[in-house]
Amino acid sequence: MAGHSNHPDKHHGAHGMHHGGHQDDAAFLETNRNHWNKFAASYSSEPWQKDMLNKVNAFIYANIKWIGVDFVDPSTTFEVTDPGQAKKVRVLDYACGPGTITHALSSRATEYVGIDLSENMVQAYNLRFNSATTDANSGDEFLNAHAEVGNLLTTEEPPETFSGAKYHDFDLVVVGLGFHHFSDVRLATKRLVERLRPGGVFLILDFVTHAMEAEEHPELKATANTVAHHGFSEQELKEIFAGAGLRGFAIVRMGDEVYIRGKSKRQPFMARGSKI
Template sequence: MTRDFAETNRQVFEKKSRTYKSDFAKGVETLVNVAQSQRTWVSNVWTDTEAGQGKDLRMLEYACGPGHISLALAPFVSSVVGLDISDGMIEEFNKNVHEAGRSDTMTGIKANLLADSAPAEVSGPEYFDFDIVVVSMALHHFEHPGKALKCLGERLKNGGVMMIMDLIPEQHHDHGLHQMGEVVHTISKHGFSAEEMQKMYEDAGAGDGFKYQVIEERLEFTKDGNKFHKTIFVARGQK
């Protein structure tokens, strides 16, 4: 992610960290439902499943925002690390984690994994060998999504699973975008097909058992009083 593109994302989401809850309340609800209902489709290894019982299961959420997805999946893993390039989002993440009483097993850290060299604060062994890496509704904000998946694939342990939720490609992706303001400048790609995702997973070394599923319930969010609806997918692949 070039400095300019990453910086634009950081600035925009810094501002959004304060209004994220209200702007995306309905969409967040949908994403949380999808994450929880599809988790056993993504992986059979969770603390409440036979395959995961008694194991120390570590999860990384990249571009974690305020932590809604991390909190939704936290009951089914042993620990969660949330990383984001925005101070405001990490503040919200840690505040939400504290309010949920999960500060002992969850932590949010400001870091840009997609910088030319990974920041020192996340270079220790505790930031590698995750059982599951999650990216929710952030891939289309990464300047180089394929490179992003490779970086995240390096953080997975062998046998670990990558779970991604994002937008499907739309033929008229510019519809209503002029109403979305500065967020437009943080979007690098308007959705990903199953074929594109599979190639990126394979290039990231996490293509085993690749699956891609379009979610029936559409994502709803509000911007300046305008409602938008988008169709999303969930994908999974194993290292």
């Protein structure tokens, strides 16, 4: 996913999922790109990273129906069907990093398009899902998945490169652990929702913030107000999604915690909405 740092504290280092982009600040973008380029080779080398990836995968599996996409049944992947009748499920994995979300969804979709700021993350993604280079024992089966370097979140119109049919009418647009890195989340959400087909689902996977915790535990509110962090309350997310033309907002929390660098506790959540 868009692997930035691991949540509110921007310099945690990373999780193997990924990051997004401070679209209007060229210096920030360059710093971000360079950081993730360096990080691409070791995104899952630490025990805490592996633990987080395993828990996130399990969280996605457990809520696959909740996501609201009519996915392909993985058990039918190799059944011979009439190509003209075969179901197509297209996913845009934005700020894709090395492909954590793509790997988690796997053969439930028939096509994945990844986009990331980092050239090295894109390279890692493409090596991971390329049948010619995928190790049969690595657990990363061949998927119809390809990533490209790019940024769709500029205030200007996105580059001509991303204007074709290949980059529109997705059944699912997903941002994994990158949403909190977007400088203008309202613009980012609108830009990404534009890529969905009507009825398509916009999904983010991120970390529960102090603001969300305070909503459930009022006694934390005084403390939360003293903490400067880049987070969103559930109400804020609901308004951001509605403002981008999404309906049916829903949120689900993991109910378990992951540890960033083995120290900072975070609870992942997923939030979704459907394009009107």
